[in-house]
Amino acid sequence: xxxxxIITVYAKELKDSLRDRRTLMSMIIIPTFVxxxxxxGVGKIATTxxxxxxxxxxxxxxxxxxxxxxxxxxxxxxxxxxxxPTAADWKQQISDKKIRATVQLPVNFERDLAAxxxxxxxxxxxxxxxxxxxxxxxxxxxxxTLRERAVATQLARRGLPATLIQPFETKRxxxxxxxxxGGNLLGGIVPYLIIILCFTGAMYPAMDLTAGEKERGTMETxxxxxxxxxxxxxxxxxxxLTSSLAAMVLALTSMGVSxxxxxxxxxxGGAKVAVVGKVADATSAAASSVMPSIDPAxxxxxxxxxxxxAVLFSAVIFTVALFAKxxxxxxxxxxxxxxxxxxxAVVGMLPGIxxxxxxxxxPILNLSLxxxxxxxGIWHWNYIAIIFGSTCVYxxxxxxxxxxxxxxxxxxxxx
Numbered sequence: 001x002x003x004x005x006i007i008t009v010y011a012k013e014l015k016d017s018l019r020d021r022r023t024l025m026s027m028i029i030i031p032t033f034v035x036x037x038x039x040x041g042v043g044k045i046a047t048t049x050x051x052x053x054x055x056x057x058x059x060x061x062x063x064x065x066x067x068x069x070x071x072x073x074x075x076x077x078x079x080x081x082x083x084x085p086t087a088a089d090w091k092q093q094i095s096d097k098k099i100r101a102t103v104q105l106p107v108n109f110e111r112d113l114a115a116x117x118x119x120x121x122x123x124x125x126x127x128x129x130x131x132x133x134x135x136x137x138x139x140x141x142x143x144x145t146l147r148e149r150a151v152a153t154q155l156a157r158r159g160l161p162a163t164l165i166q167p168f169e170t171k172r173x174x175x176x177x178x179x180x181x182g183g184n185l186l187g188g189i190v191p192y193l194i195i196i197l198c199f200t201g202a203m204y205p206a207m208d209l210t211a212g213e214k215e216r217g218t219m220e221t222x223x224x225x226x227x228x229x230x231x232x233x234x235x236x237x238x239x240x241l242t243s244s245l246a247a248m249v250l251a252l253t254s255m256g257v258s259x260x261x262x263x264x265x266x267x268x269g270g271a272k273v274a275v276v277g278k279v280a281d282a283t284s285a286a287a288s289s290v291m292p293s294i295d296p297a298x299x300x301x302x303x304x305x306x307x308x309x310a311v312l313f314s315a316v317i318f319t320v321a322l323f324a325k326x327x328x329x330x331x332x333x334x335x336x337x338x339x340x341x342x343x344x345a346v347v348g349m350l351p352g353i354x355x356x357x358x359x360x361x362x363p364i365l366n367l368s369l370x371x372x373x374x375x376x377g378i379w380h381w382n383y384i385a386i387i388f389g390s391t392c393v394y395x396x397x398x399x400x401x402x403x404x405x406x407x408x409x410x411x412x413x414x415x
Contacts, residue, residue, distance in 0.1 A: 001234070005227045009235025010242075017205050017239060026204045027243045031197050031250040036258045049130070057082050058100035058135030061090050068110035071146065080138045094126050100135035101125040103143075113146075116154050180377045188349040190255070191371035194248055194306060195345045195364060196338075199313050201247025203334055206240045206317040211330035219412065233318075233406040237399065240314040248306055252299065301374040305384070308391040309367050313341075315398035319405050322412070348372065360386040363394055 017023045060081045065072040076083050084099060093099045106112070106119040123139050126132035152162050174181065213219040222232060317334055324330035341364060347353060348368025355369040366387045373380060405411050 002228065002231050005231040006235045006238070009227065009232055010238045013209055013236055013239040014242065017208070017243065020204075020208060022204045023208065023243060026200050027246050028250060031201065031247040032254050034197075034251070034254075036254060040258070053130045053134060056131060056134075058131060058138065059084055059098075060135055060139065061086050061093075061099055061102040062105065063090070063102060064105035064107060064109065067108045068105050071105065071110050071113075074146070075139075075142055078142055080142065081135065091124070094124060094132065097126070097129065097131070100132045101139060103139050113150050116150070118150075184376045187372035187375040190375060191302070191368040192345045192349055193255075194251060194302065194371070195309070195341060195368065197247045197251045198244050198306060198310050199317075199338060199341050202240050202244035202310070202314045202317050203338075205243040206314065207321045207324070207327055207330040207334060209236045209239060210318060210321040211324035212327045214324075214412075215326045223412070229407050230403055233403050237314060237318055237402060240318055241310060244310040244314050245307075248310065249303075252303070256299075298375040298377065301379070301384075302371045305367055305370060305374075305388060305391075308388065308395045309364070311395035312363065312391060312398050315395060315402045319398065319402040322402070322405050344368065355380060355383055357383070357386070361390050363391065367391070 058081050060083060062072050062083055063086055090102045094102060102124040104122040109118055112118040121143050123136050125136035151165055155162055155164060320333050321330040324333055344362065344365035345368050348365050355373060359369060360366050360383045370384060370387050
């Protein structure tokens with residue numbers, strides 16, 4: 001192994017790759033601009049859709065309102081919903097999104113409420129539909145207020161204080177620093193994006209430097225040069241690794257700049273999302289009172305942990321692409337691998353999946369879990385050592401296999 005030859009091959013491949021449009025796209029363009037697009041584009045669309053849905057006055061039906069005209073009138077006077085005449089096909093109308101919700105009042109609900117013996121009110125809505133969730137939420141708030149007023153009236157009749165029913169209130173206050181809040185919010189998606197970009201950053205250069213050279217007929221010329229094959233494969237591998245790391249670093253840089261510039265969009269009031277028909281705060285008031293940020297030490301830790309994974313990706317893709325006779329064939333070999341990469345990365349995002357000794361040995365999944373912990377400010381040094389060491393072993397085996405495959409004539413010149 002001659003490092004001078006390796007560097008020469010690497011410099012040659014780097015110069016050629018920077019002239020290739022596909023390599024530039026995967027290494028520079030996509031990582032640099034995909035983060036702002038995700039943060040500003042998706043965030044803007046979500047905010048617009050949410051605001052539009054929130055501003056709409058939902059159309060609802062009231063069943064059984066004939067015996068409770070006062071309640072129906074109060075609901076209409078609230079200006080929060082638009083009451084339409086009842087119809088027999090109200091369930092179908094909810095499913096077809098012609099109305100947003102329907103409320104079922106018990107017979108003589110108004111009379112029984114005044115007597116303190118009212119039965120349950122049923123609200124029908126379309127679970128998972130944003131506007132139907134808002135309508136059900138407005139109806140719930142109205143009847144909650146109505147119930148509280150009825151309770152207060154009953155207590156007043158008996159000369160009892162209102163605090164008898166609600167003697168105290170509770171409130172939540174965030175004590176975690178902004179770095180931990182931001183790390184917890186972003187700890188799942190950041191490792192996922194880094195893993196995907198690391199893989200795609202290595203994919204196109206690896207295919208071009210193996211199958212692409214076979215297709216262009218330049219592989220034979222390179223092999224005839226007075227350079228050992230191990231030097232050639234290591235020089236090419238370093239180029240693939242450079243592309244993978246460049247994609248990852250540019251992605252992290254772009255992400256940091258995007259959150260620094262666009263974080264104010266998400267920092268006020270707390271984003272709200274509709275989950276199974278109910279509207280819930282995505283962040284607490286305390287969390288939204290400060291700009292979520294990520295601990296710089298966590299980012300540095302992620303960068304260190306990604307290094308052996310980038311080596312692993314680069315070596316595996318290089319080896320697989322080496323078996324292809326053409327660039328198109330290499331794509332058919334390498335493309336399915338992205339699903340192998342995505343699955344453990346997605347599993348690492350799921351709630352309830354905790355890092356342990358077994359999962360610390362599972363490639364990709366271990367990286368996703370430990371990065372999520374580090375971005376949240378939690379450092380499991382024993383697991384970090386296991387993950388870094390095991391990933392280095394996997395990467396070393398993959399690189400050794402790449403060198404061995406490049407030395408086989410039946411692989412390079414496969415008919």
